[in-house]
Every structure is written in structure tokens, then in C-alpha cells.
Amino acid sequence: MTQRASSASSPAATQPREPASTAALPPHGEGTAGDQAIQHALETAWPADLSPVDEQRLRVLGTSLLRADATGVGRARWPRLFASAEQAIAPAFATARFRVQAVIARRDGAAGRAVVHLVWAGLDRGGTYTDGRITDWYFTRATREGGPTWIPRPRT
Structure with a gap:
């Protein structure tokens, strides 16, 4: 399971304004x-x-992509990301015990x-x-038949 963290070169716009107060967050479990x-x-930390x-759209795509990565469910929808034999291994997480606790989508520097x-x-x-657990997925806006869409950027 690969988790993508923001790199040091990521623009400040993708970083939270202030760290979330740990008192405002629920305890683990x-x-x-x-x-x-x-x-x-x-x-609150990352204003829209x-x-x-x-x-x-991005929230739905990111959630679907994370589910595919973590549980294996829906990997066929993302052939560019899950096409290699190395990624055909058994999913790292049980489908029945997987849930997204929170999700937001924000700009990542340049338009698109x-x-x-x-x-x-x-x-x-x-x-x-x-x-x-925290995971970031990065997307680029593209124009295809039927209008604009968001395409996940390959892992680096």
C-alpha cells in the first residue's frame, strides 16, 4: 500500500494554514x-x-482510488495505476473493515x-x-470526450 505524502516542493497552498488542534480531534479508536x-x-485547516x-468529483475519485489501492476492489477502473504484476498482490486491507473517515480536495499549485x-x-x-491513516492522491485536469475530467497522476 503506497501512501503519497506532500513533497517539500509542494506549494504552500496545499498545506494547512494552522495545525489542527489535537484537542479538537477524537481519540484513536x-x-x-x-x-x-x-x-x-x-x-478548517484547508479552506475550500x-x-x-x-x-x-475529486472526493469521489480519491475515495474510489484509495479503496482500489487498499482493498483491491475496483483496480480494473485504474489500469494505468494498477497494471503491473507487482501490484497484483493480495490487497493489504480487508474490504469489510475499511472506511474513509474524512476527505477533502484542494488545488495543488497551478491551475488544473x-x-x-x-x-x-x-x-x-x-x-x-x-x-x-493519511493518504494523498494527486490529479490533473484533462479534457476528453464528454468534457473536462480529473486524471490521477502516476506515482513517482
Whole structure:
């Protein structure tokens, strides 16, 4: 399972304004009861800077991409990202014990680029359930038949 972190060269626009107060976040293991607080903390730390339509599309795409990466479900939808034999190994997380706790999409520097920040929880193959996992997926806006769309950027 690959998690993509913001690089040092990422523009400040993709970084939170102020660190979220740990007092505002639920304790680990809170379950779904804490998800709303995590979502609120993300939205407060990174004010919206995309159109509501783009943000919603990116949130759905980022969530689907994370689910495919973590659980293996839906990898066929992303052949450019999951085509290699190396990535055909068994999924790292159980589908039944995977959930996205919070997700936002924001600009990533130049126009036409975005990052989807996800906080999620899952049960790994070793039987360890952990919440508060963080993954970032990066996208580029492209024009295709039917209009503009967001394309995930390959891992580097």
C-alpha cells in the first residue's frame, strides 16, 4: 500500500494554514463517532479553493482510488495505476473493515492540478485495525470526450 505524502516542493497552498488542534480531534479508536470531527478539522485547516462540483468529483475519485489501492476492489477502473504484476498482490486491507473517515480536495499549485487528502481506517492482513491513516492522491485536469475530467497522476 503506497501512501503519497506532500513533497517539500509542494506549494504552500496545499498545506494547512494552522495545525489542527489535537484537542479538537477524537481519540484513536473512536470509530465512526469521530469521523465528523476529523472532517471538520480538515475543512478548517484547508479552506475550500475548488468549485463545489470539482471538489465533489475529486472526493469521489480519491475515495474510489484509495479503496482500489487498499482493498483491491475496483483496480480494473485504474489500469494505468494498477497494471503491473507487482501490484497484483493480495490487497493489504480487508474490504469489510475499511472506511474513509474524512476527505477533502484542494488545488495543488497551478491551475488544473489538485490533491485529495484522505483520512481512513482499516484492518490490515496481520489483523491490526488502525484509524487516522493519511493518504494523498494527486490529479490533473484533462479534457476528453464528454468534457473536462480529473486524471490521477502516476506515482513517482
